[in-house]
Amino acid sequence: MSDVLHTKIAVIGSGCAGLTAAIYASRAALPPVVVEGMFVGGPPGGQLSLTSEVENYPGFPSGVMGPELMGAMRAQAERFGTQFVVGDVTEVDLSRRPFTVKGGGLDDFTITCDALIVATGAKPKKLGLVGEKEPPAGMWGRGVTSCATCDGHFYRGEDVVVVGGGDTAMEEATYLAKMVRKVYLIHRRDEFRASKIMIDRARAAGNIELVVPWITEAILPDDDNNVRGVRLRHARSGEVREIDVKGFFLGIGHEPNTEVFKGKLALDENGYIRIGEKAGARGEAASATSVPGVFAAGDVADHVYRQAVTAAGTGCQAAIDAERFLANHD
Numbered sequence: 001m002s003d004v005l006h007t008k009i010a011v012i013g014s015g016c017a018g019l020t021a022a023i024y025a026s027r028a029a030l031p032p033v034v035v036e037g038m039f040v041g042g043p044p045g046g047q048l049s050l051t052s053e054v055e056n057y058p059g060f061p062s063g064v065m066g067p068e069l070m071g072a073m074r075a076q077a078e079r080f081g082t083q084f085v086v087g088d089v090t091e092v093d094l095s096r097r098p099f100t101v102k103g104g105g106l107d108d109f110t111i112t113c114d115a116l117i118v119a120t121g122a123k124p125k126k127l128g129l130v131g132e133k134e135p136p137a138g139m140w141g142r143g144v145t146s147c148a149t150c151d152g153h154f155y156r157g158e159d160v161v162v163v164g165g166g167d168t169a170m171e172e173a174t175y176l177a178k179m180v181r182k183v184y185l186i187h188r189r190d191e192f193r194a195s196k197i198m199i200d201r202a203r204a205a206g207n208i209e210l211v212v213p214w215i216t217e218a219i220l221p222d223d224d225n226n227v228r229g230v231r232l233r234h235a236r237s238g239e240v241r242e243i244d245v246k247g248f249f250l251g252i253g254h255e256p257n258t259e260v261f262k263g264k265l266a267l268d269e270n271g272y273i274r275i276g277e278k279a280g281a282r283g284e285a286a287s288a289t290s291v292p293g294v295f296a297a298g299d300v301a302d303h304v305y306r307q308a309v310t311a312a313g314t315g316c317q318a319a320i321d322a323e324r325f326l327a328n329h330d
Contacts, residue, residue: 013119015046017298020315031081045070131219143227169251266290
């Protein structure tokens with residue numbers, strides 16, 4: 001695509017938030033152009049496209065496969081007129097309207113828009129182990145995950161590992177302890193960064209073993225490429241040990257995909273987009289950013305809940321906010 005494509009609303013991101021925003025915008029007779037990422041933040045469809053079974057999304061009593069859910073959302077948006085561009089955004093100009101979005105992928109593209117919805121999501125921080133990759137090379141979605149709320153149910157009565165030393169790791173371990181047999185909380189240092197109250201809750205759980213100071217060297221697969229254990233190395237002595245577990249939970253935090261927006265939108269200290277009153281936005285637009293006409297939805301602005309259903313809800317908000325903005329400014 002070499003020509004400039006203009007649209008009333010552009011959406012960057014094709015996860016739950018971006019596709020829900022596209023559905024609502026299209027239904028409001030403002031069919032957007034959606035930029036589906038290729039590499040930044042994950043493949044088209046966001047993190048759910050890398051998830052096997054989803055059991056907590058409303059309306060699917062028997063569960064649904066992550067790629068199937070995202071495919072259905074994409075088809076629904078396309079049915080109402082949404083146009084898709086496949087590629088990664090490399091540059092944005094938010095200094096004036098219409099805004100400009102540039103990028104490349106299957107095609108180089110330049111999009112101008114009167115309102116912009118940012119739904120680029122966040123990616124879990126990883127240790128750099130082979131097992132953290134997507135199948136077939138790794139075991140992501142086959143025992144390796146970063147969300148206890150999403151996947152803890154699959155490990156009832158089993159032993160699992162949580163890696164990390166901050167509040168995220170403590171929260172994940174404490175949540176899992178209510179349903180699994182045992183949680184091994186592994187941290188490479190003697191001291192935890194987590195707050196005292198979170199550490200106390202983990203210690204009080206009864207079935208959480210604090211494994212310090214041990215470094216995770218490898219995630220071990222079984223014959224079907226599912227997690228069967230982890231190999232650890234003591235940080236001081238070099239001693240090596242293995243632990244048999246069925247689940248491996250990363251609790252070292254997430255990183256929002258906001259690199260291209262640095263210096264152009266107000267971000268918090270962790271790089272998440274500030275929205276609503278925290279962004280200095282006026283009025284009732286909960287998804288409004290620091291730039292009028294630019295809105296944010298999903299995990300790129302949410303470091304607390306990070307669920308598919310909450311992302312979809314904020315995608316709806318962003319589309320409605322963008323529609324009202326255009327009605328008042330065009």
